[in-house]
Amino acid sequence: MDKLDLGIIGVGHLGSIHARLAAQSERINLVGVFDLDRERAEKVARDCSTQSFQDMRDLLEKVQGASIVVPTSEHYSVAMQALDYGCHLFLEKPIASGVDQARDIVQKARKKDRKIQVGHIERFNPAILAIKDLPLRPMFIEAHRLCTFNPRGCDVSVVLDLMIHDLDLILYLVNSPVTHVDACGVAVVSREEDIANVRLKFASGCVANITSSRIALSPMRRMRLFQQNQYIALDFQEKKADIFKLTDRDTPRDPGCTPSVVTRIGVGDNARDVIYEKPSPPEVNSLKMELEEFARAVLQDLEPEVPGEQGVMALETAATILEQISRP
Numbered sequence: 344m345d346k347l348d349l350g351i352i353g354v355g356h357l358g359s360i361h362a363r364l365a366a367q368s369e370r371i372n373l374v375g376v377f378d379l380d381r382e383r384a385e386k387v388a389r390d391c392s393t394q395s396f397q398d399m400r401d402l403l404e405k406v407q408g409a410s411i412v413v414p415t416s417e418h419y420s421v422a423m424q425a426l427d428y429g430c431h432l433f434l435e436k437p438i439a440s441g442v443d444q445a446r447d448i449v450q451k452a453r454k455k456d457r458k459i460q461v462g463h464i465e466r467f468n469p470a471i472l473a474i475k476d477l478p479l480r481p482m483f484i485e486a487h488r489l490c491t492f493n494p495r496g497c498d499v500s501v502v503l504d505l506m507i508h509d510l511d512l513i514l515y516l517v518n519s520p521v522t523h524v525d526a527c528g529v530a531v532v533s534r535e536e537d538i539a540n541v542r543l544k545f546a547s548g549c550v551a552n553i554t555s556s557r558i559a560l561s562p563m564r565r566m567r568l569f570q571q572n573q574y575i576a577l578d579f580q581e582k583k584a585d586i587f588k589l590t591d592r593d594t595p596r597d598p599g600c601t602p603s604v605v606t607r608i609g610v611g612d613n614a615r616d617v618i619y620e621k622p623s624p625p626e627v628n629s630l631k632m633e634l635e636e637f638a639r640a641v642l643q644d645l646e647p648e649v650p651g652e653q654g655v656m657a658l659e660t661a662a663t664i665l666e667q668i669s670r671p
């Protein structure tokens with residue numbers, strides 16, 4: 344199998360996991376790592392049996408792709424340098440700290456014919472993979488993403504740190520322009536919002552209600568989608584999807600699922616069965632899968648699963664939300 348020559352820039356909390364998974368992958372040749380913290384880079388390189396580079400440019404010169412896992416405020420400068428060296432980019436989420444910077448990165452990549460994949464990892468969560476091929480036309484979405492307090496990530500608002508995952512997922516699932524945003528947020532323990540609630544309306548008529556908090560007492564990552572005759576419950580933490588469908592008794596059931604009738608709702612002739620289907624999500628490591636999909640996109644000249652343009656769209660929506668929260 345062809346392998347992508349990959350370098351990892353930034354091997355802190357998440358970058359060290361990128362390095363470990365890249366070193367294990369059959370699709371990736373981990374050429375080396377670079378971090379401003381040299382000791383850290385050397386330790387990660389030792390753990391992953393790869394090389395630690397003292398100058399980022401020496402690493403960029405040797406690789407086809409760079410996985411950029413530095414703090415968000417550094418994405419722009421590292422990504423622009425990596426593009427100067429002709430690298431394809433795997434860029435952690437959010438794509439950049441500002442919309443203009445994000446657009447510049449994408450424009451430069453397009454000019455240089457380089458690919459960008461943004462690290463919106465929930466696209467590779469088994470719960471999403473389980474429903475990916477279903478006919479989806481959600482009309483109402485309720486999303487909750489709550490985590491306990493951790494100072495890492497508090498340099499940016501919870502909207503950029505956590506909610507951005509749900510914004511990306513919802514834009515992808517609804518696939519229709521946002522027409523209205525109504526947002527509120529509060530900074531409770533840090534300088535930026537720690538908790539936020541947003542209501543998005545889409546041209547398709549769909550409404551999404553999203554709540555994100557990084558000061559919760561216990562974690563939760565759930566999304567509920569309602570569409571004609573169907574309710575889909577996703578649990579990203581448990582990596583599972585539950586599907587409830589309204590059907591007539593004689594409707595053929597989907598093969599591959601194990602449906603069971605849970606109740607019957609409606610009155611008289613309009614009464615219908617509610618059946619429960621439990622798809623079997625694939626057992627995958629989402630981070631390994633997204634890195635390998637990036638490698639595949641580069642090696643086989645395919646569109647990445649989460650292209651830079653979609654990273655920009657999620658960030659644009661986040662920016663509109665933040666602007667609205669900051670309005671007096």
Ligand code: NAD
Nearest residue numbers: 353354355356357358378379380412413414415435436464
């Ligand atoms: P971290 O602070 O643990 O690690 C960042 C590392 O980058 C540090 O080791 C630091 O020394 C290094 N660094 C800083 N500036 C650098 C530069 N210019 N060149 C090279 N190295 C540099 O941060 P983290 O939690 O690993 O987050 C990194 C990125 O990953 C952020 O963009 C964050 O939003 C993203 N992230 C994504 C997810 C996800 O679910 N996809 C989860 C956590 C973090």
